Amino acid sequence: MTRADPSSDGKAKAFIRFQGVSKRFGSFKVLKDIHLTIQSGERIIVFGPSGSGKSTLIRCVNGLEDYQDGVITVGGVPVSRALGTVPQIRRKVGMVFQHFNLFPHMTALENCMVGPVARSVTEKEARNRALEFLSRVRMTDHAAKYPNELSGGQQQRVAIARALCLQPQVMLFDEPTSALDPEMVGEVLNVMNELADTGITMICVTHEMSFARRIADRMIFMEGGKILYDEPPEVIFSRRGEGRLVEFFEHVA
Numbered sequence: 001m002t003r004a005d006p007s008s009d010g011k012a013k014a015f016i017r018f019q020g021v022s023k024r025f026g027s028f029k030v031l032k033d034i035h036l037t038i039q040s041g042e043r044i045i046v047f048g049p050s051g052s053g054k055s056t057l058i059r060c061v062n063g064l065e066d067y068q069d070g071v072i073t074v075g076g077v078p079v080s081r082a083l084g085t086v087p088q089i090r091r092k093v094g095m096v097f098q099h100f101n102l103f104p105h106m107t108a109l110e111n112c113m114v115g116p117v118a119r120s121v122t123e124k125e126a127r128n129r130a131l132e133f134l135s136r137v138r139m140t141d142h143a144a145k146y147p148n149e150l151s152g153g154q155q156q157r158v159a160i161a162r163a164l165c166l167q168p169q170v171m172l173f174d175e176p177t178s179a180l181d182p183e184m185v186g187e188v189l190n191v192m193n194e195l196a197d198t199g200i201t202m203i204c205v206t207h208e209m210s211f212a213r214r215i216a217d218r219m220i221f222m223e224g225g226k227i228l229y230d231e232p233p234e235v236i237f238s239r240r241g242e243g244r245l246v247e248f249f250e251h252v253a
């Protein structure tokens with residue numbers, strides 16, 4: 001059911017790789033022997049029922065969660081707290097969360113500048129970068145505002161700009177629109193659509209199926225800590241009446 005590992009033909013270059021990865025919280029196995037290869041520039045949508053391990057899967061990519069078995073590599077470097085590679089990995093990997101997580105005491109501009117400045121980018125360069133990315137997410141006019149002066153959709157667009165200011169090679173999104181009022185979902189998806197067109201590698205947990213269909217190279221369906229499907233969107237959509245997908249599509253339809 002799972003598509004063949006695209007790196008196995010020796011042509012495609014793996015950028016992110018899970019090889020036999022398992023993770024437990026205590027005795028509870030949340031990821032079970034995950035094998036997954038993502039090439040540079042691929043756009044991956046992860047979906048599936050609540051509690052299936054989607055957040056844990058992507059949080060493992062940037063070392064927000066540790067894992068017990070197997071190995072995850074990003075750009076050939078193992079993601080490993082024990083080996084101390086996590087800071088190095090996080091320089092390549094940006095993340096956007098469901099609840100924005102902006103610093104409340106900083107303006108939109110300052111939120112975007114703080115990361116680069118902490119990484120020794122000059123104040124001037126950090127400001128230029130912040131203004132460039134705030135413009136890309138159409139938040140230039142709100143650069144001087146604090147998070148509590150912004151709508152949820154605006155805060156999420158700032159969070160996307162903030163992640164991009166660190167010039168990541170891959171962006172992880174964990175249900176970036178699921179905490180938003182319905183009228184704000186579109187503005188965030190528009191920004192993500194444009195980002196997808198830039199060719200950046202993206203892994204996005206979302207249940208926005210029309211967005212998924214438009215941008216995904218592959219859609220990964222998880223259940224019970226396993227990948228049940230890993231297929232292009234046209235295949236997933238053609239199988240929506242099948243097996244475990246049927247239940248799931250019933251809930252999102």
Ligand code: ADP
Nearest residue numbers: 025028030048049050051052053054055056057
């Ligand atoms: P999803 O994002 O698909 O809803 P998660 O990856 O958040 O799923 O969680 C998968 C399972 O792991 C759930 O059953 C959840 O309760 C459990 N879990 C997640 N985080 C923790 C944690 N820090 N401690 C214990 N169990 C956790």
Ligand code: MG
Nearest residue numbers: 054055056174
């Ligand atoms: Mg989750």
